[in-house]
Amino acid sequence: DAGVIQSPRHEVTEMGQEVTLRCKPISGHNSLFWYRQTMMRGLELLIYFNNNVPIDDSGMPEDRFSAKMPNASFSTLKIQPSEPRDSAVYFCASTLGGGPYEQYFGPGTRLTVT
Amino acid sequence: GNSVTQMEGPVTLSEEAFLTINCTYTATGYPSLFWYVQYPGEGLQLLLKATKADDKGSNKGFEATYRKETTSFHLEKGSVQVSDSAVYFCALFTGANSKLTFGKGITLSVRP
Numbered sequence: 714d715a716g717v718i719q720s721p722r723h724e725v726t727e728m729g730q731e732v733t734l735r736c737k738p739i740s741g742h743n744s745l746f747w748y749r750q751t752m753m754r755g756l757e758l759l760i761y762f763n764n765n766v767p768i769d770d771s772g773m774p775e776d777r778f779s780a781k782m783p784n785a786s787f788s789t790l791k792i793q794p795s796e797p798r799d800s801a802v803y804f805c806a807s808t809l810g811g812g813p814y815e816q817y818f819g820p821g822t823r824l825t826v827t
Numbered sequence: 828g829n830s831v832t833q834m835e836g837p838v839t840l841s842e843e844a845f846l847t848i849n850c851t852y853t854a855t856g857y858p859s860l861f862w863y864v865q866y867p868g869e870g871l872q873l874l875l876k877a878t879k880a881d882d883k884g885s886n887k888g889f890e891a892t893y894r895k896e897t898t899s900f901h902l903e904k905g906s907v908q909v910s911d912s913a914v915y916f917c918a919l920f921t922g923a924n925s926k927l928t929f930g931k932g933i934t935l936s937v938r939p
Contacts, residue, residue: 761926813859820870
């Protein structure tokens with residue numbers, strides 16, 4: 714079975730441009746998480762959804778970041794406008810909700826903002 | 828609130844050396860505990876877990892025992908290999924919501 718799918722795998726953009734990262738969770742999973750990883754700050758939880766509803770977005774850095782989950786099989790993380798400090802690897806993960814179940818991580822999107 | 832504390836890294840070992848990576852936690856209730864591993868260029872993947880006190884999780888030669896009295900979940904392996912070079916994250920789940928609380932991670936490098 715396919716795991717969590719993320720696209721693109723690499724994104725290079727100029728400061729001020731809009732960036733959209735995409736995620737397809739594992740079929741049947743009802744919880745989805747967006748993380749950001751940098752050398753300086755490590756792994757940070759940005760936002761997570763249960764049953765397509767955002768539950769906790771307290772990790773979203775600022776209003777330039779937004780996330781949506783229009784259905785159970787797709788989520789987006791958008792940065793508008795992008796800044797160089799947004800450069801990081803962004804991971805999407807999914808799991809069955811409601812218990813101590815494994816979170817399955819995607820391969821990540823490496824974002825570089827110049 | 829919930830938190831996970833991992834020992835400072837990085838850690839560099841020679842092949843076949845014994846490995847211990849410390850992890851302690853603070854949590855309300857009775858958390859489940861996890862170790863995740865991240866190989867270079869990949870996402871995190873579950874290495875092992877324990878859901879109640881005194882449980883031992885094990886996988887790929889790695890072990891960790893859930894110690895409620897010391898609030899610890901230290902990761903051990905008797906003989907590391909070069910292929911174990913990765914970043915290791917300790918994490919906890921309390922059931923208050925679906926999310927995991929991760930430690931900062933520690934980088935392990937194993938020399939041939």
